[in-house]
Amino acid sequence: MTEKVDGGAVRAFADPRPRWLKTPSRYQMLSACSVAFMFAAWVFVTEFGFANELFLPHPAAVFNSFIKVATKGYQGSTLLEHVGTSLYRIMAGFSLACLVGIPLGIAMGVSRAANAVFNPAIEFYRPLPPLGLYTLLVMWLGIGEESKLALLFLAGLPGIIIATIQAVTTIDPIYVRAARSLGATRRQLLFQVYLPGAGPIILTGMRISLGFTYTVLVAAEIVAATAGIGWMIWDAAKFLLSDVVIMGLIVLGLTGVMLDVIMRLVGKLLMPWTRRQRTNA
Known part of the structure; x- marks a missing residue:
């Protein structure tokens, strides 16, 4: 207008x-x-029969599978219980990765000594495949929830740390020197300079990390699990229940989109200045 x-x-x-x-x-x-x-x-x-229904069922069959699993359940758990179990694992592992990764990334971005200490370990395990890590975690922590949460935590940690380091190192040093000249303490620098300035890039790294953690979910739930959307997909694939597999993938994708939208809304609430910058641009 x-x-x-x-x-x-x-x-x-x-x-x-x-x-x-x-x-x-x-x-x-x-x-x-x-x-x-x-x-x-x-x-x-x-x-029109261009695909075998055993491998690609009709949308109506997938919808019927959704209704059946949502009401009667699959292998003893309803769809809501499967989704709730998976979301608990995702959010527990991802939240722990944020609690560790953001402070560690800030420390590595500000201090060369901290970067020299932690960077080799992070760069070493970052490219390792999740299934390779999972076998070791099962040996150490067993087949219970601990190994699953540890895998999701390790999957989300590197992306958050790298994004936080990049965000901190790109802050204009003038802001830091100005705050120090006014007598700002380290705590004030952290909460009033580094976090506000690095927030948008950190949020982007968190969104990417959450997406990668979500992709590791199926690997985390294939060992000794009895519930979870990833386990449901894996179990249904063993019996060629393609309608359940595709339904589970759609639910997995929609819940991932929902989590990403929530992340963006939280970012707008916590960092309202980014909205003003976009409006002025």
């Missing part, structure tokens, strides 16, 4: 309507068309 000002110039101002009442943008329409096209292709391939 626009208005005229002195001199005949036109100035834009924010639309006061709620976001859900606004007309969808061209890019939102493209996204909706992309999803509709993929769904239509799935229906077309299965409806």
Whole structure:
């Protein structure tokens, strides 16, 4: 929306309507068309027999599987219980990775000594495959929840540390020197300079790390688990229950999108200045 000002110039101002009442943008329409096209292709391939239903079932069969698992359950647990178990494991491992990774990343970004001490270990285990780590964790911690949470924690930790180091090292030194010249303590530097300045990049690293942790979930749940969306997918695949597998993958993807949206909303609430920067731009 626009208005005229002195001199005949036109100035834009924010639309006061709620976001859900606004007309969808061209890019939102493209996204909706992309999803509709993929769904239509799935229906077309299965409806006209171009794919074996044993490996690619019809969307109706997947929906019926969703209703059945949600109401009657799969292997003794309903879909809500499977999702809840997986979300607990994801959030426990990821939260621990944030609690350790963000302070450690700040320390490594600020101190060369801390970087020299911790960087070799992080760079060594970061490229190791999750299943390779999991075998060792099972030997050390057993087949219970401890090894699963430890794997998810280790999967999410490197991305958070690297993003935090990058965020801290890109802060303009002028801000740090100005705060020190005004007598800022280390605690004040941390909470009033480093975290506000590095917050957006740290949040991006957390989102990427959460996505990677989510991909490791299936590996964490294939050993001695009796519930969890990843375990359900793995168990159904052994019996060629492709409708349950695809339904589980869709639920896994939707819950991942939901977590990412929540992360972005939390970032907007904790860092409102980033919204002002985008609006001014």
